[in-house]
Amino acid sequence: MSTTTTVSNPTDLEGKLNLYRSQLALRLFEQRAYDLFLENLVKGTSHLSLGQEAIAAGFAAAMRPTDWTFATYRGHAHTLARGVPMTPVLAELLGRSNGLMAGKGGSMHLTSVEHGVMGSYAIIGAHLPIACGAAWSAQYRGTEQVAVCFFGDGSVNIGAFHEALNFAAIWKLPVIFVCENNLWMEYTRTSEVTAVANPAADRASAYGLESIIVDGNDADAVYEIAAAAIARAREGGGPSLIEAKTYRHGGHSRADPGKYRPDSEVAEWLAKDPIPRYRARLLEKGASEEQLREIEELVAADVELATEEAKAGGVPGEDLLMKDVWADGGSSWRN
Amino acid sequence: MAQLTFREAIARGIAQEMRRDESIVFLGEDIGAAGGVFKGTVGLLEEFGGVRVRDTPISEQAILGAAMGAAMTGLKPIAEIMFADFFAVCWDIVVNEIAKSRYMTNGQMTFPLVIRSGNGGGLRFGAQHSQSVENWAMMVPGLKVVVPSNAVDVIGLMAAAIRDPDPVIFLEAKVLYASKMDVPEGEIVDTLGSAKVLRQGSDATLVALGAMVPKAIAAADELAEMGIDCTIVDVRSLVPLDTKTLLREITATGRLFTVEENPRLCGWGGELASIVSEEIFYDLDGPIVRITTPHIPLPAADALEDLAIPSIERIVTTVSKSMNS
Ligand SMILES: Cc1ncc(C[n+]2csc(CCOP(=O)(O)OP(=O)(O)O)c2C)c(N)n1
Ligand SMILES: [Mg+2]
Numbered sequence A: 001m002s003t004t005t006t007v008s009n010p011t012d013l014e015g016k017l018n019l020y021r022s023q024l025a026l027r028l029f030e031q032r033a034y035d036l037f038l039e040n041l042v043k044g045t046s047h048l049s050l051g052q053e054a055i056a057a058g059f060a061a062a063m064r065p066t067d068w069t070f071a072t073y074r075g076h077a078h079t080l081a082r083g084v085p086m087t088p089v090l091a092e093l094l095g096r097s098n099g100l101m102a103g104k105g106g107s108m109h110l111t112s113v114e115h116g117v118m119g120s121y122a123i124i125g126a127h128l129p130i131a132c133g134a135a136w137s138a139q140y141r142g143t144e145q146v147a148v149c150f151f152g153d154g155s156v157n158i159g160a161f162h163e164a165l166n167f168a169a170i171w172k173l174p175v176i177f178v179c180e181n182n183l184w185m186e187y188t189r190t191s192e193v194t195a196v197a198n199p200a201a202d203r204a205s206a207y208g209l210e211s212i213i214v215d216g217n218d219a220d221a222v223y224e225i226a227a228a229a230i231a232r233a234r235e236g237g238g239p240s241l242i243e244a245k246t247y248r249h250g251g252h253s254r255a256d257p258g259k260y261r262p263d264s265e266v267a268e269w270l271a272k273d274p275i276p277r278y279r280a281r282l283l284e285k286g287a288s289e290e291q292l293r294e295i296e297e298l299v300a301a302d303v304e305l306a307t308e309e310a311k312a313g314g315v316p317g318e319d320l321l322m323k324d325v326w327a328d329g330g331s332s333w334r335n
Numbered sequence B: 001m002a003q004l005t006f007r008e009a010i011a012r013g014i015a016q017e018m019r020r021d022e023s024i025v026f027l028g029e030d031i032g033a034a035g036g037v038f039k040g041t042v043g044l045l046e047e048f049g050g051v052r053v054r055d056t057p058i059s060e061q062a063i064l065g066a067a068m069g070a071a072m073t074g075l076k077p078i079a080e081i082m083f084a085d086f087f088a089v090c091w092d093i094v095v096n097e098i099a100k101s102r103y104m105t106n107g108q109m110t111f112p113l114v115i116r117s118g119n120g121g122g123l124r125f126g127a128q129h130s131q132s133v134e135n136w137a138m139m140v141p142g143l144k145v146v147v148p149s150n151a152v153d154v155i156g157l158m159a160a161a162i163r164d165p166d167p168v169i170f171l172e173a174k175v176l177y178a179s180k181m182d183v184p185e186g187e188i189v190d191t192l193g194s195a196k197v198l199r200q201g202s203d204a205t206l207v208a209l210g211a212m213v214p215k216a217i218a219a220a221d222e223l224a225e226m227g228i229d230c231t232i233v234d235v236r237s238l239v240p241l242d243t244k245t246l247l248r249e250i251t252a253t254g255r256l257f258t259v260e261e262n263p264r265l266c267g268w269g270g271e272l273a274s275i276v277s278e279e280i281f282y283d284l285d286g287p288i289v290r291i292t293t294p295h296i297p298l299p300a301a302d303a304l305e306d307l308a309i310p311s312i313e314r315i316v317t318t319v320s321k322s323m324n325s
Helices: A013-038 A053-062 A076-081 A086-093 A127-141 A153-157 A159-170 A201-207 A219-234 A263-270 A274-284 A289-311 B006-020 B044-048 B060-071 B084-089 B091-104 B134-138 B151-163 B212-225 B243-253 B268-279 B302-308 B312-324
Strands: A068-072 A117-121 A147-152 A175-181 A212-215 A240-245 B002-005 B024-028 B053-055 B076-083 B114-119 B144-146 B168-173 B180-183 B196-199 B204-208 B230-234 B237-239 B256-263 B289-293
Touching: A013 A053, A013 A076, A013 A086, A013 A219, A013 A274, A013 A289, A053 A076, A053 A147, A053 A175, A053 A219, A053 A274, A068 A076, A068 A127, A076 A086, A076 A117, A086 A289, A117 A127, A127 A147, A127 A159, A127 A175, A127 B060, A127 B091, A147 A153, A153 A159, A153 A175, A159 A175, A159 A201, A159 B060, A175 A219, A201 A212, A201 A240, A212 A219, A219 A240, A219 A274, A274 A289, B002 B006, B006 B024, B006 B044, B006 B151, B006 B180, B024 B060, B044 B053, B060 B076, B060 B084, B060 B091, B076 B084, B084 B091, B084 B114, B114 B151, B134 B144, B134 B168, B134 B237, B134 B256, B134 B268, B144 B151, B151 B168, B151 B180, B196 B212, B196 B243, B204 B212, B204 B243, B204 B312, B212 B230, B212 B256, B212 B312, B230 B243, B243 B268, B256 B268, B256 B312, B268 B289, B289 B312
Parallel strands: A068 A117, A068 A147, A147 A175, A175 A240, A212 A240, B024 B053, B024 B076, B076 B114, B114 B168, B144 B168, B204 B230, B204 B256, B256 B289
Antiparallel strands: B002 B180, B144 B237, B196 B230
């Protein structure tokens, strides 16, 4: 089984090396997923987080194992960052029986309750109210768990966003809403269809929340903001709305080359690639080139192993088809 | 034995369960301090407090999303959608999220929750506050659908719905809220997926749901005077569907009449008719006849609404005509 990508507290060098490893794992995994899509082994669709790894890794580092992640269809990175091994995630993309949900969910619905990954949701905005519900349950039971809910910049113009923000604010729920602002919806620039310049942050005041913007391509900055918001929520201080500025390196989904974006914009953001940036910082902070290469080799080997294991997975059997509509494991609607 | 209204039975059913299980919480618009717009939840806030009985903003997606998130993390929420027509503004949460997530996650999650809602017409509220939406819910894989027709069933089926580990849509016929009946003291717990035979006859079987049940009973009295002896089955639960009882009772008389408040197309009676024709076709002595609201939005004026929703008179004429032809 391939290794997992959870990280420890990244305030010291060891923690930062871990955070580098985590980001790199997300990067290499997504590159592999893309290759497998081009080979027609990943069927249907998939949405990659290439370029946005610092957000998933930075938040995951700040969360306790008992905290909850709610992700969108662009959820591979968030799932892996919580410690779900690569093999079942990749196998799920391939529709294999050793997939995370045995092939029943697919790329857009990665879920691993045992790791606190409470689902990846493919209807824009829907999971914000659901994250409120988990947070409500934590508040009611006094468990100090926090729900962290990730979504895109295009998701701030749907009703569920506004219902959830107000709801979380009035009930002071331990939930963190994280807008990954990659500037684009599918093929439309979000600023062309949004009334305010910062799609999430400029809405915060409407719900009595602080306006928070963070460099989403800097894992340390993300970690710090995340740790503060999570601590606040855990202590009963209520929700936060965080806008993380970032960019997706590739297209929206599948094999979309993203040609609708100006070359200069892509180049500008590639220069801010979170991973080489973090690597340079580590060298500055005293990590050795050798240490980093070792991490890079380990992660690459993990991806190779996961690819082999995922490809070796069986085809899900017909026995799964009628299973688990109901809690009794079946799907019967009549006697 | 005390007389209880249908609306009082709602609060009694919820209270019975909330006393038993701390993980049950209740949320919705105006359900707490106001006791519900139909006064169906009077006394719950006073007994269980504001932490367990919570008034919400007018945010149907947030209400049902919160119920779902709470259910997947160990609570057993009851959520109210004030009028069933309002399901249209939060249907995504019901259909795409609550109903599909257990299957999609290969059984990693369960959703022990109840969504109760005031359903159907008869109160002259017009088209946006009167539709009977049981057929919307019935067609969604992953939802159980319960529709009680009297106060005792309200309590017992509410308890069964809350105890069930799956999402249950619990539809309360608004026109029945004021109806009264004797209700025994003590705990009442029923079972989902069990139809009830309310009257046994030899000539025709009338299958009815919710507010159509008392009308079918009244129609059967008149039909009896005309020499047509009817069986009445109260379906009570569309999913799971008690086909055993239904098929047995339809076979016994050889005739099926459905009495449905939902608009005609894709109403629950259509599904029942299909099951009957596949499985007991040769036991039938005549055509299956569906008595439904026509395929129209409901009008507001009492004179028009009464024409739209199946009436006792329409049931009597339809059945007698068909039986005598
Ligand atoms: C309710 C709804 N409308 C439309 C879509 C189709 N859709 C899928 S992703 C997407 C763009 C979302 O953009 P954003 O929120 O910025 O997220 P990103 O993909 O950039 O991560 C759209 C329109 C959908 N899935 N759900
Ligand atoms: Mg976007």
